[in-house]
Amino acid sequence: MTHKPCRVxxxxxxxxxxxxVSDTGLEAWALRRSGGTPSGTHGGVPDGVPPERTLTDEDPARTLRELAADARAAHGIDFVLCGGDAEPAVLDVVRDLVPSGAGARTWPPDPAELRRLLGDAAAADLAQGDGGPAPAPVCVVDTVSVGGMHLLLDIAWPDSVAPFEGRERGSVRETVRSVLDLIGHESGGMRTSVALTAAGPRPVEMTRTPFLVASLAAGTTW
Structure with missing residues (x-):
């Protein structure tokens, strides 16, 4: 049996x-309005997405409704992902498909929840910070999560750390993914500030970003 990759x-x-999307093992598809040429494209086809995985329609919002209603199930789309800059009609459809309250938790949680997640000793250690005389440099990590898989979009490094980006990147990435798992974040965008302390990367703050992710898998209703 041929395994079908998860399609976004x-x-x-x-x-x-x-x-x-591709780095996380997902299969990227795209939707564009017929007659339009989206930014970052060649010949009207989004960069990195081949023509056979590009859906074209004069009314993208209608296409999404059809997909949600399973009228075009042959495409096998599992998730739909968009930023806050999508056209208003498309955003309205996606918002209707996103479960209410999905992925609402951020970081840090309240003290009682922090102790529950980490245990008393680890929570106290995290609250104390690095303990050094100078504040640790902080990098900012943008991710978007699809079905519990966390896609790394960008890391903004402080100037003092930028020359060591290669050395720090893996530990920062795994720290962010671990915290996203810890709080049960499965869907949507997140921006995480990470302090690069002598004891290793420590999450300082997480805030939601405008990425929306909706499931079109079996059971989705419109």
Whole structure:
């Protein structure tokens, strides 16, 4: 039996997002309005998404409704992903498909929840910070999560750390993914500030970003 990769329909398919989807083992598809040429494209086809995985329609919002109603199930789309810059009609459809309250928790949680997640000793250690005389440098990590898989979009490094990016990247990435798992974040965008302390990367703050992710898998209703 041939395994079908999880397919993600991108409504804001810039090259970085396509690359992040592919790096996570997902299959990037795209949707564009017929007659239009989205930014970051060649010949009207989003960078990194081949023509055979590009859906074209004069009314993208209608296409999404059809997919949600399973009228075009042959495409086998599992998720739809878009940023807050998508056209209003498309955003309205996606918002209707996103479960209410999905992935609402951020970081840090309240003290009682922090102790529950980490245990008393680890929570106290995290609250104390690095303990050094100077604040640790902080990098900012943008991710978007699809079905519990966390796609790394970008890491903004402080100037003092930028020369050591290669050395720090893996530990920062795993720290962010671990915290996203810890709080049960499965869907949507997150921006995480990470302090690069002598004891290793420590999450300082997580805030939601405008990425929306909706499931079109079996059981989705419209």
């Amino acid at each position: 329909l991108l409504l804001t398919p810039d090259a970085g997002l396509v690359r992040a």
